[in-house]
Every structure is written in C-alpha cells, then in structure tokens.
Amino acid sequence: MIIPELGEYTLILALCFAVLLATVPMVGASRGNALWMDFARPLSKGMFLFTLISFLCLSWSFLDNDFSVVYVASNSNTALPWYYRLSAVWGGHEGSLLLWVLILAAWTLAVAIKSRNLPQDIIARVLAVMGWVSIGFYLFILFTSSPFERYLPGFPQEGADLNPLLQDFGLIVHPPMLYMGYVGFAVSFAFAIAALLSGRLDAAWARWSRPWTSVAWAFLTLGIALGSWWAYYELGWGGWWFWDPVENASLMPWLVGTALIHSLAVTEKRGVFKSWTVLLAIFAFSLSLLGTFLVRSGVLTSVHAFASDPERGLFILIMLAVVIGGSLLLYAIRAGQMRSESSFGLLSRESLLLVNNVLLVVSCAMVLLGTIYPLIVDALGMGKLSVGPPYFNALFVPLMAIMLVFMGAGVVSRWKQTPMSMLVHQLWLPGLCALVLGLAATWLYAGELQAWVTIGLVLAWWVVLAGGRDLYNRLRHRREKLAGLLKQTRSYYGMVLAHLGVAVLVVGVALVSIYSEQRDMRMQPGDSITFRDYTFIYEGNRHVEGPNYTSDQGQIRVMLDGKTYAEMKPEKRLYTARGNVMTEAAIDPGFTRDLYVALGEPLENGAWAVRVQYKPYVRWLWLGGLLMTFGGLLAASDPRYRKRRAIAAATS
Amino acid sequence: MNNRKLLAFIPLALFLLLGLFLWRGLSIDPTELPSELADKKRPIPAFELPSLTEPSRLLTPDDLKGEVALLNVWATWCPTCKEEHGFLNRLAQDENVTIYGINYKDEPGKAREWLRRYLNPYQKVVLDQDGSLGLDMGVYGAPETYVLDPEGRVRYRHVGAVDAEVWKTLKQVMAQVEQESRS
Amino acid sequence: MRALLMWLMLLVPLSAQAAIDAYEFSDEQKEERFQQLTNELRCPKCQNQNIADSDAPLAADLRREVHRMLEAGEPNESIIDFMVTRYGDFVLYRPRVNETTWLLWYGPFVLLGIGILVVVLISRNRRQNSASTSEATPPAAPGRYQASDSLSTEEAERLNKLLQRDSDQ
Incomplete structure (x- = not known):
C-alpha cells in the first residue's frame, strides 16, 4: 500500500500551495494587481483539499491497522474499537499537528468562501497571512514530526495501543474543539496583520474581524470546558482544573481572546482603542502558538504534555520568533503612527470596557508569569521552585472578583459619558438585591457565610441582575414588551447568554471549591458509609472483560431514604497492550450535585481502598461553559455582519 | 509623539525577553532536582541501620567518613541500577574509588543475591529497607550517586546511571574535594 | 528499537x-x-x-x-x-515569599496598578481634548456617523458612503 506515501506527498503539495498563497496575493495586494490577488481563493481551496487528503490517508492507515507506519504502531492496536482508532489519529504529537494544519486550512477555506464581500486587497492579504502561518506548520510537520514515517524493513505485527486515558469520548471531541479555538485566532490575527499592512485600521476592519473572533472564542471556550469535564471524570481525582501548564496554555489565549472580543466591540462602535485591539489580536494568536511551544517542547513539566523533544522545541521557537516577533515589529512600526480621535469620559462604557481589558490582560500576564516562573528562576541559576494551584487561586480569584463587579456596571453604562448619578440610580436596586439574594442563598445552602462562597454568589446575582436592569432599560420605552424582546439583536442576546454563563460558572466554582467533600476509606464487602444523606454500601468486586482491557468492577449500592437510589460501578482497569492501570470512576451526575466513587488499591482480606466524593453544583461549571459557547456563536450569527459585508462588496 | 512610538516597541521587547528565557529553557531539564544536602554541604543525616552484607552489624554516618567517596543509592527493582552496576565495579577495581552503597526499599535476600551474581563494588552497604534514610536524604529516584568528603558531608549529587560521561564530572568533583580537605 | x-x-x-x-x-x-x-x-x-x-x-x-x-x-x-x-x-x-519570588507575587498587582493608571490618564486626556471639539460639531442626523465622535472625518465619510449604498440597494 502506498497510502502513507500519498499522505506525505499531498502534504508537500499543500505546502507548495501555502507558499504560493503566502506570496502571490500579497505581492498582488501591494502592487494593486487584481489578477494576482484573485489567486488567493483558489489557492486556499487547493491547500485545504490536499491537507484533507493527507489527513484522510493517515486516518485510513489507522483504520487499516497499517503498523508499518511508526505513528500508527505507537498509537493503535487491532483490539481497539474502530472509533478509537479514528480518534487515535490525533492521539499523539504528529497526528495532532496534522489535525492542527487541517483545521488551519479549514479556517482559511472558510474565510475564502465566507468573505466574498470583503475588499479584494484585504481578503488577499488576510489569506496570504494565513498562508504564512500554514507554511510554518507544514514545515514543522515535514521536517520534525511526520506521521507517515515507516518502519523499514521490518515492522511490528501489533500496535502498542492508544494511551488508555485517551480512549474516551471526551478525548475524541476535546482536541478538535480546542484547536478550532486556537487556530481560529489565526483569523483574527490575519485580519489584524492585513489591516496593519494596508494601513486601513478602522471601524470596518473591526466589524469584519468580530464574527470570526467570536466563533474562535466560542470554540476555545467549548474546548476548555470539554477538557475540564474530561479531566474530571477520566483522571479519577474528581478535580476539574489543576492549573497545569497545558491547561494554562489554553486559558491564556482565552483570557486575551475575551478581552479582544470586548475591545473589538468598542473599536467597531466608537473607533477607539484601535492599536490596542490590534495588539490583542496579535497576542491572542501568539499565546496559542506559545501554548503549542510549552506543550510540545518539554521546557515545562506537565501531567499531560506530549513526548518532549528539544529539537522540535527549537523549531517552534524559531517559528514563534518569526511569526510573533515579525508581527510585533510590524505593530511597533505602524501603531506608533495611529491616532484615535474619539473621546470618552472617566466613567463611560469605553473606560469600563478598558478596565475589563486591563483585568483580563493582567490575569493572563499573571497566569503566564506563574507558568514560566520556574523556568525563569532556573534559567537564572536561582534554583528550582514550583508554582501551583495555591498561587494561581490566590491571585486569579480576586482579579476575577473585581472583574465581575465591573461587568455589572459595564452593561448598563453608556458610550462617551456615563454620569455617576445615573449609574447609582440604575444599579442601587440590583446591587441591593444581589447582596440580599447572595447572602440568603449562601445561608440557605450552607447554614454559614463562608467568605468566598458569599462573594461568589453575591457577584453572580449582581451580574445577572445588572444584566436584567439593562434589558429593562431597553424595553422601558416600548409599549409592546414582547415585540421589544424580539427586536433586540442576536449580538445582544449573545452577550446576555455569555454573561449568564459566567454567572453560572461562578456559582459552580464557588460551591464546588468550598463544599466538596471527600472520604478515602477501606471497605470490605458489606461495609457502608453515610455521607450527605446518601449511604454507600460496598458489595464486593466483580471481574469484567473489555475489548482491550480487564477490569475489577466495584459494586456499590447507594441508598437514599432507605431505598436503593443507584448502583455505582467504579472500575480499576488493566489495559493489556501496555500494561497500564486506569481508574475509571463511577459518577452519578445531578443538577445540584454529583456523587463520585473511585476504586483505589486492593487491601488485605478482600477489602479495597475506596474514595467517595460529593461534588455540589459541579455540573454548573460546564453548563456555564456551554452558555458562553452558545453566546459566542449567537453573537457571531448576527445578520448585520453579513449585511455589512454586502455593503463592503458594493464599494470594492 | 516620539514617546508614543517608543511605547509601541514595548510588546516586542517583552516578547524578545520571553523568547530568550524559552530558548534557555530548551537546554534545562525541568525534572532534575538539586540536592538540598549537596547545596548546603550538609552531612548525611543521622541513621542507625544494619549492614546488608553483615546483618548483625549496625552502620552509622561515622562509617562513611574518612575519605572522599561515592555513595550510591540502588535497588534490585530499578533497571537503571543494573545498567550502571558494571561501571561501578570497574570504578572500584580499576580506579580504586571508595564506593558505599545504600540498598533502598528492597528485599535483603534479593539484594544479597544480586551482589553475589554481579559482584560487589561497595565497601559497605547500608540496608534502608523502609526508605527512611532515603527520605531524609531527599532521594527521589534510584539510582542516585553522591560525592562525600572525608567529614561525611555531601558535596555533589547525580541522579540517574553513572557512565563514562558522568564519571568525568564525578572525578573532577572528587579531585576538588580531595584538594580542599588536604589544604 | x-x-x-x-x-x-x-x-x-x-x-x-x-x-x-x-x-x-x-x-x-x-x-x-x-x-x-x-x-x-x-x-x-x-x-x-x-x-x-x-x-x-x-x-x-x-x-x-x-x-x-x-x-x-x-x-x-x-x-x-x-x-x-x-x-x-x-x-x-x-512558593514562599522572598527575593526570588517578589516578582511572582507582587508583579501582577503592580501591573494592575499601572493598567488602572493608564485607563484613568487616557480617559482624562481624551475628555480634555474633546471638550473643545465635541461642542463645535452640530448634532448629526440620526443614523449618520459623524467625525470627531468616534471616527475621523475620512472614516465617517467612508462609512456614511457605505451606509448610503446600503439604503440605495
């Protein structure tokens, strides 16, 4: 079979297309040559087509169990069900990079198709910048990480199996969503660079860039939420965020991306912060690239990093230097010449959004500092130290609390100038209600007023109620309230949904962080423990055979009010191909609480170490994430973006 | 206006600084830990443990004093220890290096069998069956090799197998310690 | 292998x-x-x-x-x-708070302080600039973008032109 060779070959062809895409339309745009600029679209399509073929070739090799391919042999096995063989395509470093370039090519294609109405020189430049970024990644794959390498002459008869942690639904969908987000910021980046190159950095630019940025942000949000959900049920610790470098690598672009969305709104509506918005667009994508470096170079230790390789690290670092260094240099040269002429007061929607930006960027800087601080200290020869969850929580939580306060004020404020008296007039009632409801909710839930829980719940109410006040303002002067509701734009409802998501997330974080309970104990068949109204009875273990593993399955009966409430079956699995032992937790999900049971080690006399956890409101974390995702998508689908593009077409 | 132009270069400057650290980071192994004992030239923590080879005899830190020596932490369950064992034998025989051993969290029977089969490069072997000495020393992965000065203080630690390359460093450290203790 | x-x-x-x-x-x-x-x-x-x-x-x-x-x-x-x-x-x-970790523990707060200061300075600066200009501009027709409000004169013109075409279509 020559399928892997075909894959490698088409990838080289895709690189050729990327080189042409990066140069021809770019030169055309600078010379005003319409014919050359017109090449951008077909070249984008060609690049996508050949990348897709390459990706399908690798998928085929996996489905076909072609263990002569090194990457397939290391990440698959004949006993693996077909869907895991397919998701194993992105189970390792090489294949996940191929997925990355496929998504990059897909975004490029989407821009080429969807932006028919943009001025020709802008679209030519945007696609060319995407081409430049693509070149870097194609070269990276072809030179350092080809997934198509073969074992020659002999090859193994059986594959080494996919890492059992990755044999899971969460891991089928998590990386593609995350990469959609990371790579999506490449579009915002390309728009920013194109604007800097053309020197036309205006409200129109912000309008074009906004929907793309919102979609990318929505995918990143979803990707992070899925990752957290996966870690929660699959790692067996019941944790949902570990402040691991890999997680931080996804959080940093998210924080800056969130700032970017808000800053773009100001630039579009009011024409201010132009150079700041461009800078954020560059940062968002730069941080995505930086995350790639941190995860794949081995400079930081992480629970779930890829196999590290300094040579690959050096390659990515050079790529970072070219892409980020180059764009920041361009920024430095061009941004110094920009002036925005708008004005706004100390208290205005602009300034409040700017404060939001400052808080988000400072939080991101804090996460970055904490993530690479061990590296800095080590590089300076000052010893080894660790920066972990206690540090991040201590700084991140207060920063976010301040941000929530401004969030409420921001939504009701007005452009240009918002009198203090108006803010007070509008917000005293929501503020008071938030205080009362937050305190009451905390008291009713816990029977005490734990500081952070109280703050969290009050702020969540504050965000919701201030948003409600804003909606009331919008409807106040309309006679038909329902028609008024329908009149609001999708963009507005997107914002409402996303902010609601934040409030839901905050409630989840506050309650699950403080009121989670956990018991580790030794249980013999017949033993029971009563825990938050639930009685867990351990009834012994059963031996279970899976397709590619064997398992000890614990049988735990959960009683509520004297009746059987649930049967929970936590497992301890042995994956035979690699000899990996895995904890498979049993979870009874619920809207207001999860029951979480995991098996530890077998002890003497048929007893097992068992961990029982009660996780209040843990589902709200991901519910909040989903709301934010839908908010982002809804905002991006606002028809006015398409309409404006139609206008732009008319002028070009 | 000029100030504004300069301000626009700040992001680039910050990025270059970051890039410099990342580049340095590529040549640093983040998993390797410095030894607190070696950093502060502390003596081997107090212990009173039986000898592996003469179970009736109790060893204390005093037994490891007197000359510049290597102290090797090993166990039969550790594959890398097997890898380096031949080299340690060569050091003891050809280079006349004094090597002490700590048998770390191991089964004494297996360990004695191992020394019979693969020869014994150690002058004395401390039997640290429950790993308490290892814990006090900050051992985090066998094999580890320490350089001791004549007063029994730790001067250097290497984590991982000792081979010709590592021995160059160890030899240098030992020569330096030797010189210091003479002067 | x-x-x-x-x-x-x-x-x-x-x-x-x-x-x-x-x-x-x-x-x-x-x-x-x-x-x-x-x-x-x-x-x-x-x-x-x-x-x-x-x-x-x-x-x-x-x-x-x-x-x-x-x-x-x-x-x-x-x-x-x-x-x-x-x-x-x-x-x-x-990490313990000492000379090595001052930057880590206090850096973000210093950055936050600088950020807030910049916001205050910018918005003050802008307000003073605008005090003279904004009153001079006549109130714009509804739905029309005006210069000095949020856009430069050229930008406003261009945008208005775009909007004009929109309604012509």
Missing part, C-alpha cells in the same frame, strides 16, 4: 490512576489539614502532581510521613519544613 521504546515510555503519563489510601485520623481537623497539605506539596518524582493525587511510591511515602507527623501533633509549618529540608523549595506549590 530502543529509541522507540524510550519514546513510547515517555508518551505514557506516569500516572493514570488516583492514589487512594485509607488513613484513619483521630479528628476531622487533622483530616482536613492532611488534605490541604498533601494538595499543596508537590511530588518530587512525578511530572506535575501533588502528593495527594500521585500514585508514585515516593508520593505514598510522603503521604505516610505527613499522616504520621499530623498524628504526632506537629504544626503545618514543621511538616512543610520537613519536606523542604529534604527536597528543597521545589515541593512547595505555594
């Missing part, structure tokens, strides 16, 4: 299972302190895990030590000191 094997081993996360042991505590406070301490101490052997989550033998040893010292009535500080004298500052997930 050996290179491949090494590579495979690197790819497997060191721990794919939760560490669960069944320690008994004399009172609930000690159990809480145990959970807090083991969550804030880093396992020296592992990739990036605290000793509560790691199933490495060394982490198990360290948990046993923490449990033993807690039951012996030792305060948190001496347990932390015990770990630091053996494994160095590396084991602390909450």
